[in-house]
Amino acid sequence: MRFFPPKLFYGLCFLGLILSLGAPVYAADAWDAVRKTGELRWGGDSAGGAPYVYADPENPKRMIGFEVEIMDQIARQLGVKAVFVDVPWDDLVPALLRHNFEIAFNGLEITPGRLEVIQFTQPYYFFSAQITVRKEDGRMTGWQDLEGKKTGTLATSFTQSLLEQNKKIEVVTYPGPVEAYHDLESGRVDAVLFDAPMASFYVPQNPRLKNIGVPVGEGMYGGGIAKDSPELLQRVNGALRELIRSGEIERIYRRWHLWDERQENLKEAASLSEKSRPQAGLAQYVPILLQGAAVTVLLSCFSMALAVFLGFFLCLAKLYGTRPVRWLANIYIEVIRGTPLLIQLYLLYYGLPNLGIQLSAMTAAVLGLGLNYSAYEAEIYRAGLLAVPKGQEEAARCLGMTGWQTLWYVLIPQAARMALPPSTNDFIALFKDTSLVSVITVMELTRAYNQAATRTYRFLELGLLTALLYFLMSFPLSLWARSLEKKQHAAGY
Amino acid sequence: MPPAIKIEGLTKRFGDNVVIERLDLTIQPGEVAVLQGPSGVGKSTLLRTLTYLEPFQAGRILLGELELSAGMDVRKERARIRAARRQTGFVFQFFNLFPHRTVLENLMLGPVQVLKLPLKQARAEALSLLERVGLAEKAGAYPAALSGGQQQRVGIARALAMHPRTVLFDEPTASLDPDMKQEMVQVIREFAKDKLTLLIVTHEPAVIESIATRVIKLGPRCAILSDQRNHVSG
Ligand SMILES: Nc1ncnc2c1ncn2[C@@H]1O[C@H](COP(=O)(O)OP(=O)(O)OP(=O)(O)O)[C@@H](O)[C@H]1O
Numbered sequence: 001m002r003f004f005p006p007k008l009f010y011g012l013c014f015l016g017l018i019l020s021l022g023a024p025v026y027a028a029d030a031w032d033a034v035r036k037t038g039e040l041r042w043g044g045d046s047a048g049g050a051p052y053v054y055a056d057p058e059n060p061k062r063m064i065g066f067e068v069e070i071m072d073q074i075a076r077q078l079g080v081k082a083v084f085v086d087v088p089w090d091d092l093v094p095a096l097l098r099h100n101f102e103i104a105f106n107g108l109e110i111t112p113g114r115l116e117v118i119q120f121t122q123p124y125y126f127f128s129a130q131i132t133v134r135k136e137d138g139r140m141t142g143w144q145d146l147e148g149k150k151t152g153t154l155a156t157s158f159t160q161s162l163l164e165q166n167k168k169i170e171v172v173t174y175p176g177p178v179e180a181y182h183d184l185e186s187g188r189v190d191a192v193l194f195d196a197p198m199a200s201f202y203v204p205q206n207p208r209l210k211n212i213g214v215p216v217g218e219g220m221y222g223g224g225i226a227k228d229s230p231e232l233l234q235r236v237n238g239a240l241r242e243l244i245r246s247g248e249i250e251r252i253y254r255r256w257h258l259w260d261e262r263q264e265n266l267k268e269a270a271s272l273s274e275k276s277r278p279q280a281g282l283a284q285y286v287p288i289l290l291q292g293a294a295v296t297v298l299l300s301c302f303s304m305a306l307a308v309f310l311g312f313f314l315c316l317a318k319l320y321g322t323r324p325v326r327w328l329a330n331i332y333i334e335v336i337r338g339t340p341l342l343i344q345l346y347l348l349y350y351g352l353p354n355l356g357i358q359l360s361a362m363t364a365a366v367l368g369l370g371l372n373y374s375a376y377e378a379e380i381y382r383a384g385l386l387a388v389p390k391g392q393e394e395a396a397r398c399l400g401m402t403g404w405q406t407l408w409y410v411l412i413p414q415a416a417r418m419a420l421p422p423s424t425n426d427f428i429a430l431f432k433d434t435s436l437v438s439v440i441t442v443m444e445l446t447r448a449y450n451q452a453a454t455r456t457y458r459f460l461e462l463g464l465l466t467a468l469l470y471f472l473m474s475f476p477l478s479l480w481a482r483s484l485e486k487k488q489h490a491a492g493y
Numbered sequence: 494m495p496p497a498i499k500i501e502g503l504t505k506r507f508g509d510n511v512v513i514e515r516l517d518l519t520i521q522p523g524e525v526a527v528l529q530g531p532s533g534v535g536k537s538t539l540l541r542t543l544t545y546l547e548p549f550q551a552g553r554i555l556l557g558e559l560e561l562s563a564g565m566d567v568r569k570e571r572a573r574i575r576a577a578r579r580q581t582g583f584v585f586q587f588f589n590l591f592p593h594r595t596v597l598e599n600l601m602l603g604p605v606q607v608l609k610l611p612l613k614q615a616r617a618e619a620l621s622l623l624e625r626v627g628l629a630e631k632a633g634a635y636p637a638a639l640s641g642g643q644q645q646r647v648g649i650a651r652a653l654a655m656h657p658r659t660v661l662f663d664e665p666t667a668s669l670d671p672d673m674k675q676e677m678v679q680v681i682r683e684f685a686k687d688k689l690t691l692l693i694v695t696h697e698p699a700v701i702e703s704i705a706t707r708v709i710k711l712g713p714r715c716a717i718l719s720d721q722r723n724h725v726s727g
């Protein structure tokens with residue numbers, strides 16, 4: 001068999017690496033679409049959307065609201081036109097991920113949960129939540145009175161999760177503020193908790209409702225952008241910073257009676273967002289993958305060491321043990337080889353705790369892989385020992401050596417030579433099987449890939465890069481195994 | 494002085510195949526005895542039973558003071574079997590050198606691990622043995638790099654490195670080319686001068702004529718057909 005020379009091989013790999021990093025991306029940054037079409041589509045819910053975005057009562061075809069004004073300003077900064085896309089509020093994030101628009105900009109609270117699926121611009125408004133009750137309802141004075149009461153709020157919103165923290169509050173969710181305030185009037189709910197901008201817009205218009213207590217909780221609105229569009233995020237952030245710095249945003253909020261001392265924080269947030277490194281796309285994930293690769297290598301080495309150690313004794317047990325020992329070794333080997341590694345890993349990690357044995361993920365992984373491969377190693381060593389010509393043992397015995405001396409000085413060195421190539425092949429297989437331990441939460445290369453890819457949606461490029469990493473590590477080993485095989489062939493034993 | 498080898502009523506079977514039947518044979522110290530007989534008669538098997546590479550069904554074997562008997566418990570008598578082997582060298586038809594060790598290491602392994610000789614001494618002795626078999630310059634070579642004749646000389650040196658009282662040869666020249674046979678004969682003659690007891694299975698005329706002090710012809714079931722003293726010419 002002939003292989004292309006190593007230099008050429010590594011050259012090709014390097015080329016592959018460069019290509020996979022710099023290749024045009026099939027799911028392009030949303031900014032590309034914006035630049036091409038000259039339109040920045042943004043999503044919001046105009047139904048009951050005041051004062052964020054809602055139909056102008058005087059000209060229902062026109063959208064007004066403070067977010068409309070901010071988006072117009074952002075679009076102008078970017079040299080494009082803002083186009084509003086109307087979607088139900090609780091569908092904002094899914095619609096964003098469906099690429100119905102490039103940015104969700106409608107009182108979307110920055111929450112850890114949402115950060116798992118999308119990225120946020122820097123905050124553009126600091127809000128709190130406001131409790132509203134019926135004017136004649138004297139029982140209600142503040143947050144503590146909500147316990148045991150039906151309280152309405154916006155579905156999937158920050159305020160909903162705020163309410164749900166107190167199990168005694170009966171939470172009723174609504175698609176928008178209008179429906180909620182309506183039910184409050186009619187007595188279906190006893191209180192309503194909405195973001196303060198909504199409460200301060202709707203409640204003064206309604207003579208039967210009143211806001212009570214101090215605003216509770218605190219959150220931030222940010223523009224939602226898909227994770228695959230770091231470029232768009234960077235540009236929108238730049239525009240937002242400009243609006244904050246120039247005082248334009250303050251002018252907008254003051255017009256809508258939304259400016260308060262909290263918004264002073266916007267400037268600090270702007271300088272923070274400027275300092276934070278812009279998302280560098282794929283290259284940013286290379287260190288994470290490399291770290292995963294390091295874990296994979298460590299995991300492989302430890303597991304293999306365990307497999308070699310156990311395999312050695314298993315093999316001796318099977319070859320030279322007394323009958324019950326041989327029997328046990330056989331059962332172990334057959335059971336291990338007859339069940340999937342994945343099940344073994346699950347049993348070690350998730351099953352053992354039922355018996356009170358709690359293993360760390362890394363321990364379970366090394367143990368699982370090591371125990372599994374020890375069965376295969378044992379068989380390789382056994383075949384190696386059996387392949388040493390009978391005359392070798394006889395020659396050693398004739399010198400008066402003990403069984404152990406014969407084994408150690410004569411049989412094992414020769415068997416090891418024969419076992420080395422298949423054992424190396426096994427090591428390569430184990431190396432690839434380490435990807436299975438991602439199921440028990442070990443952050444090795446495959447899991448690192450999975451996390452990077454689900455964050456960026458770049459399954460293809462990151463997948464190729466990950467495969468390349470695996471290959472770069474395993475190919476030299478397999479070349480080595482082949483050359484060992486060749487050498488052995490030449491040596492003739 | 495007790496006989497070097499005393500075989501009494503030795504019987505060896507492989508299943509129903511009786512290879513040795515009630516053999517009695519005594520070899521005195523210093524004798525160079527040649528065993529002859531048709532192929533398959535059991536010559537190799539006989540040598541192998543002498544070092545207990547093959548257990549046997551009846552009789553006993555005395556190697557000097559050491560007794561190996563048919564009924565003995567092999568596990569309990571391990572030390573005795575090892576002692577018998579230590580003092581009885583074996584030279585194989587197909588050499589059986591350790592391929593992963595150099596020539597020198599092949600010679601040193603037994604003395605160092607079994608006789609517990611200091612490395613230095615084992616090394617010096619091994620080198621002088623190699624000198625005697627004319628392979629001093631091959632000390633660092635691996636067996637695979639040697640010719641058949643050279644390998645067999647290493648095989649003999651390896652057996653002698655253990656300071657045996659008796660050396661058993663199983664057709665030491667049979668797998669060699671004619672001119673290599675000649676150098677083997679030289680080597681065996683060289684060691685026959687030491688006060689060693691040699692038991693040699695061979696059909697090599699040169700060995701029989703110039704080295705052997707006794708020639709034993711075996712028939713079926715290792716029956717002794719003839720047993721003649723020989724006057725060594727060389
Ligand atoms: N391990 C064994 N298992 C079964 N039968 C055996 C075994 N070794 C030898 N034999 C049988 O014992 C008999 C004697 O064999 P042995 O090798 O001792 O003969 P030999 O006299 O050395 O022959 P040759 O001159 O061909 O070397 C043969 O019939 C052989 O088949």
Ligand SMILES: [Mg+2]
Nearest residue numbers: 536537538663
């Ligand atoms: Mg024979």
